[in-house]
Amino acid sequence: MRTKWLSLLLIIALSATLLSVSANASSNSNWTLVWSDEFTAPAGSPVDSTKWVFDTGGGGWGNSELQNYTDRTDNASISNNKLIIQAKKENYGNSQYTSARIKTKNKFSVKYGKIEMRAMLPYGQGIWPAFWMLGANIDTVGWPNNGEIDIMENVGPKSQDRIIGTAHGPGYSGGNAVSNSYTLTDYSNTYHTYAVEFEPSVIRWYVDGNLYHQVTPSDVLNKQWVFDQDFYIILNLAVGGSWPGSPDATTKFPQKFYIDYVKVWQRTGTYDIVALKAVNNGKYVTASNAGSDSLIASKTSVGTWEKFEKIDLGSGKIALRSLVNSKYVTADPNGTNALIASSDTIGTNQTFVVSTAPDGKLNLLALANNKYVSADNNGVSPLIANRTAPANWEKFEIVTQ
Numbered sequence: 001m002r003t004k005w006l007s008l009l010l011i012i013a014l015s016a017t018l019l020s021v022s023a024n025a026s027s028n029s030n031w032t033l034v035w036s037d038e039f040t041a042p043a044g045s046p047v048d049s050t051k052w053v054f055d056t057g058g059g060g061w062g063n064s065e066l067q068n069y070t071d072r073t074d075n076a077s078i079s080n081n082k083l084i085i086q087a088k089k090e091n092y093g094n095s096q097y098t099s100a101r102i103k104t105k106n107k108f109s110v111k112y113g114k115i116e117m118r119a120m121l122p123y124g125q126g127i128w129p130a131f132w133m134l135g136a137n138i139d140t141v142g143w144p145n146n147g148e149i150d151i152m153e154n155v156g157p158k159s160q161d162r163i164i165g166t167a168h169g170p171g172y173s174g175g176n177a178v179s180n181s182y183t184l185t186d187y188s189n190t191y192h193t194y195a196v197e198f199e200p201s202v203i204r205w206y207v208d209g210n211l212y213h214q215v216t217p218s219d220v221l222n223k224q225w226v227f228d229q230d231f232y233i234i235l236n237l238a239v240g241g242s243w244p245g246s247p248d249a250t251t252k253f254p255q256k257f258y259i260d261y262v263k264v265w266q267r268t269g270t271y272d273i274v275a276l277k278a279v280n281n282g283k284y285v286t287a288s289n290a291g292s293d294s295l296i297a298s299k300t301s302v303g304t305w306e307k308f309e310k311i312d313l314g315s316g317k318i319a320l321r322s323l324v325n326s327k328y329v330t331a332d333p334n335g336t337n338a339l340i341a342s343s344d345t346i347g348t349n350q351t352f353v354v355s356t357a358p359d360g361k362l363n364l365l366a367l368a369n370n371k372y373v374s375a376d377n378n379g380v381s382p383l384i385a386n387r388t389a390p391a392n393w394e395k396f397e398i399v400t401q
Contacts, residue, residue, distance in 0.1 A: 030269070087237045147226035151195065170226065201307070363390040
């Protein structure tokens with residue numbers, strides 16, 4: 001939202017190249033509600049000042065927007081247990097339009113979680129509702145180095161019935177941001193939920209619980225991943241701008257953005273981020289080529305490609321999620337192909353049994369074929385699950401990061 005240069009052609013192109021992501025629906029299992037606003041104050045009340053602050057003023061907001069943001073209840077107030085952000089056509093300061101923009105900056109921020117809004121959107125030429133987040137360190141590092149997660153944006157007719165989700169960071173902002181869209185035709189007359197889940201090295205976008213977009217470090221290859229930090233929430237309704245264009249004779253005012261709730265959940269447990277070190281050559285296992293190639297013990301230090309989330313499956317069983325592409329390490333049932341981070345889900349082929357060798361080092365038994373994982377050829381060859389008994393090449397250390 002902060003700076004947009006996307007054109008209609010770019011939106012269409014993005015929609016035609018949907019990412020290959022799992023169709024799994026989002027759920028609230030294993031999440032704990034940590035913050036919410038359900039806008040239950042009496043009708044006519046302003047927004048809760050313990051949770052939100054206003055951005056005010058005009059000047060285009062970096063996008064050539066036309067409105068002047070105010071803190072008046074004319075532009076943001078509670079009605080029937082809904083927050084209504086209202087864009088009006090009226091002379092105010094140097095603007096012909098007013099609206100509101102509220103944020104949780106210095107009130108609430110979150111590192112990792114599920115952030116969701118239930119809302120009914122306005123619609124019209126030049127109308128631009130948004131639900132988004134900015135990295136809380138923006139005042140120190142500036143935009144886009146702080147990171148921006150656009151949970152939901154819509155630009156009326158130019159959206160072509162699409163909800164747009166985007167990640168901005170250094171080297172991939174504005175028209176070069178990592179974006180995708182979801183077709184939705186009734187957003188202006190029906191309430192829908194819009195959400196992201198952001199976790200270590202992955203952001204997932206949902207509409208009504210349906211996953212339609214995912215971004216990992218592999219999608220911003222050779223550029224800085226800036227999303228493993230605190231973010232604050234923003235709600236606004238812009239009028240005009242370089243992306244939606246200006247209102248025209250078809251645009252009706254006032255335009256109203258109805259928000260039923262904003263909620264934030266976090267995982268009930270912690271994230272166990274580890275590196276896997278082969279004992280025989282003392283090198284770290286890497287999901288090389290941003291996870292596109294087989295795992296191999298070849299690195300002397302740990303970066304994103306060498307980090308995994310260790311998922312405890314109970315009874316000594318684990319799964320390993322590569323942080324570079326958010327896919328689970330998978331073993332070949334035939335023991336022919338090397339281990340690779342390639343699966344969106346955990347099954348038998350993604351499950352490993354950890355056992356302790358007499359010297360205290362660890363062995364990994366792949367349930368895919370009940371064979372031990374080996375840093376084959378003293379680590380020169382990729383990891384493969386093909387050993388019936390563990391020896392030195394089959395010993396590892398799991399190093400907490």
